[in-house]
Amino acid sequence: MSTAVDPGAWRDLKAALAETIPQARLIDDPLRTLAFGTDASFYRLIPRLVVRPHSEEELQTVLAECRARRLPVTFRAAGTSLSGQAVTDSVLIQLGQGWRGHEILDNGRAIRLQPGVIGARANALLAPFQRKIGPDPASINTCMIGGIAANNASGMCCGTAQNSYRTVRDIRVILADGALLDTADADSVAAFRHTHHELLAGLERLSAETRANEELAEKIRHKYRLKNTTGYALNSLVDFEDGIEILKHLMIGSEGTLGFISAITYDSVVDEPQKAAALAFFPDMGTTCRATTALKRSPVSAVELMDRAALRSVQDKPGMPEVLKALPEEAAALLIDVRGNDDDELAARMQAVQQMLEGIQTLEPVTFTRDAATYALYWKIRKGLFPAVGAVRETGTTVIIEDVAFPIERLDEGVLALTDVFQRHGYREAILFGHALEGNLHFVFPQGFEKPGEVERYQGLMDEVAQLVGVEYGGSLKAEHGTGRNMAPYVELEWGADAYALMWEIKALFDPENLLNPEVILSRNPTLHLENLKPMSAADPAVDKCIECGFCEPICPSKDLTLTPRQRIVIRRELARLEALGERASDDDRMRMEALWDAYAYQGIDTCAATGLCATQCPVNINTGDLVRNLRHERNLGQAGAARLLGRHFSGTTRIGRGALNMAGAARQTLGKNLMAKATGGVRRLSGDRLPQWSPALPRSAPIRVLKREAAGEPGRDKVVYFPSCATRVFGASFDDTESRSVMEITLALLKKAGFEVIVPEMIGHLCCGMPFQSKGQFEEASHKARELNRELLVATQNGRYPVLCDTSPCTLQMQAYLDERLTLTEPVSFAHDHLLPRLSVTPLKERIAVHVTCSSTRMGLSERFVALARACAQDVVVPADINCCGFAGDKGFNTPELNASALEGLADQVAGCSAGYSNSRTCEIGLSQHGGIPYRSILSLLDRASRAP
16 A cells, blocks of 8 residues: 555656646645545545546556556545545545546437446436436435446345446446457457457456356355345356456446446436335334335335334424324334336336235335325435434444345344344444345444444444354345445455455456555455544534535535535544644644645635535535635634625615726726736736636626616505615626616516516615625624615515515525515515416517526525426526536625636536526626626516516
8 A cells, every 4th residue: 555655656656647637637735635535434545646637548647657656546436435445545536527428329228428427417318218327326416427337336226137237238448557448349349359368368267167166156146136246246257258248247346446437338227207106114124024025026116124213213304204203113114116107007016016015914004105295205204314313423423324135035034133233232323224125224323433442342243244144144245335445354254265266366367466446345454444434523513414425516616626515524624633632733733734724715615605505415404605604704703894894884885886897897898808808817816816807797787776766567456575686786787698678677677567566675775685794704794784684674565465576596595594484585486487477478489598597596496496487488498417506606706716617617518509598696697698608697587578468
């Protein structure tokens, strides 16, 4: 490992790689190596160098330079791995931009994917063909194809029939020596057979020997009747005789220890559109397991088992069925999912399931539901089990989730035996659930390693679990999460000496120098699983429940620029650990802490959009923006007076803003866009980036006078209180847009057309929801502005008698969090969809338009209504993929413009050919216009253009 390497080797490696790879993608500073080196497991190793290659050629260069210096390398995709297979203290090769290519084949019957494509994105690409990829891990919205294939991840519905091993058609792989093989390319295969004859001959020899060893061959077949990811895919040696096919299938589940999968072609599977589910309760685990065995012969899509402790962990959460609280202590449940291509097929399958359960005792009649909300609730119960443990664990502990598989015919006794093991070792908080049809069970429990005796207690548990599952029951110690470091010491125990020796032979054929992810899958170290345990220091109550799963990362706007929410928390925890050392801290500790804080100011604090979108994906509902705002509060305490001055003179502040826009507009007219960009860019650089960045999309100033006109609509009609945000009171229409009206003008015109009487609050120029202050950590002034607005809106609405329309979605979300519950607070999408569409005659425009669903709209659950509103107004609507947050974040687009640029990379290509884009936040629309190459406007403009009064 790297600890035995001459430190000069790292400098030499970086210098050599810098000749072909930009320095920005060669990372060795203390902050980012720790942040990027952290995965979802409970292990910590900090890489010496993180490399982000963008192409196969760059990756081959990295492998060659590392091989020349005998430096181990580890490949990382999304880092959702749970067993320690994606951490290293050597060279970490991290996927990112450049690995997201895809190609639909055979009219959707197959799909070719690069390893950086997120699993859910692959399914979205196949959805128009009513197909999907076979693997369906619970982390599919986050994990990448590279990790899915490298771990042979399966999930709730795919079982063993549709996992990566069974559905791989072709593979493109780079081996340790840099050789590239594409099994879909006949020329590549022919060349590889010539250059790597010895490797292929070795695999074919192992296959022949294994098939000749009847006892070993039968053991392998038995093991893969179960879900099994322990060790290498030895079934490839009995399933295939040709070396290419053996190699292709050995790569599946090899966890980056045999080579790098640079592309994989999956045979897709049918995605049956009709779905139903039943939540069946049984009096005890034995009855539950007998029901599972019966259902194995029925046409079910998934059967998920949950023990009483698992159900108890979620029974008090909002929306859970009341029946959960009344279940007896011995009870257990099955979530039974049935799917079909049409209504008749679904009905027939549901009836078949009911027949299979006849004669098996249940606590309540088994009833299927097709109601989408109830169906989603049932799956919410199942998917909420892992985070439920994470949310209630003691601060400073981690959450361990392991997965085993029993032969289905012994599932009931295996469950009881496993439960007894947990009780005897003091793990009474453990919950048990899993994919029952495959005998696949997950056990989840909180675990701390800091207190004396805890490591030994954990070792005792794992030793006994391994003996019970792997030996006594002939099951799998790892059913679908990959072997990793946590089970590497137990591979021989499960498989036996002959099969284990066979695995080492396979490793030697592919990687004779043991440089690809060493110590993962195979290890001679019997205590590997007890070493390099991750500290989980308390950092801030806002984030202490984080389990570092990484589910938040795909939607974070700074993910390709600096840090993700998970990584921000990782660094804050490390800082807290160092701070807690106090006088015990060494000089190195103090220097490290100082360096981390210095780097964290930009990497962690300044480049966080703090929109809270991460909370929508977090299994324990953490909004990392809360952490960042707390840090900004601490940093900006000395600016509280300035914030108070701005807040108490807010009308003047907005007037200054409009005046600055007028000056910028005049300069633009004089200098032209190009010269203006150069001049302002130079001034910004001279200021040390303290001055805002001018943008060609910077609009005109808004005509505030329009609010002083007579109220729109006839007296006596329905009334609405219109609160234009400070952003729309400052920013008017864009210079380059044919829509010359401000958002305020559009809103007033549309409300008048729909027959509303409009009320504008008094002191409108002075009012603000407080969000500009809240986002900078100026909590006191934010609260003051919210109280002011609350008072004026109560007056204007006659204590909530009339609804309030705010024309900016993020401000509405802020208001909903801090203003009086008597107020009915709406934003453009919800108000237009629910109140304007029914009053107007709408003719969809014959245009191709784009929509951007803002972070706040997503958090308010408006995504579907947003798209529905757009489709009611235009015939062709584009919703760009993977553009979740624009990163403009109020004023970040001016003060940290690189965040906006990074978040919107690729937008222009996706909206090419659109006449315009539509959103519901004026500041977001500025950044979207600049980076999308088309004008972005308020969604109310689209409705106004497409409608007329009835």
